């Protein structure tokens with residue numbers, strides 16, 4: 001059976017890979033973490049496109065039947081480059097479109113918060129898509145989180161101090177839902193949860209994306 005290709009700048013995409021492995025236990029997965037070049041969130045869109053295109057060629061040559069772009073920074077800046085590299089026969093599933101669909105269904109016209117890397121937030125992809133569906137969006141770049149998580153500083157005092165700096169002012173206290181717009185963030189989801197009022201839903205893309213992959217394969 002041909003494998004599913006999955007890639008990210010590092011360990012973050014493993015949160016998506018895990019959900020896919022649970023949803024599709026019999027399909028082999030190939031995971032590529034580009035740790036030589038992270039954090040993608042601090043790279044220019046051109047450089048992100050360059051890295052994403054090279055990885056896509058590589059995974060295509062491994063015989064992947066479908067590609068999961070398990071990185072918001074790539075999904076928001078380089079999806080066309082990925083699809084160009086794969087050609088028309090291999091579909092690319094990104095981590096943003098399925099989440100937007102889920103959020104507009106669950107929170108129509110709602111107040112939505114998004115946190116992500118600088119590359120993701122500056123691309124405006126979440127903001128444009130959600131505004132276009134009548135949602136009010138508050139977006140914040142939280143650039144130090146992915147690197148700290150990648151270094152193993154998660155669920156501890158370092159990530160807690162960073163979250164205090166980013167979320168401690170209560171920017172997201174009034175939203176209906178906060179999207180974790182970086183695949184590294186589910187690794188500190190319980191810490192993020194602790195900085196938000198109970199009424200705020202925390203949206204982790206992994207299960208939603210795994211469902212999209214299963215649908216694309218059927």
Ligand code: DGL
Pocket residue numbers: 008009010012013038039040041042070071072073074117120146147181182183184
């Ligand atoms: N996990 C990535 C994302 O979803 C990228 C983190 C980084 O390398 O900056 O954006």
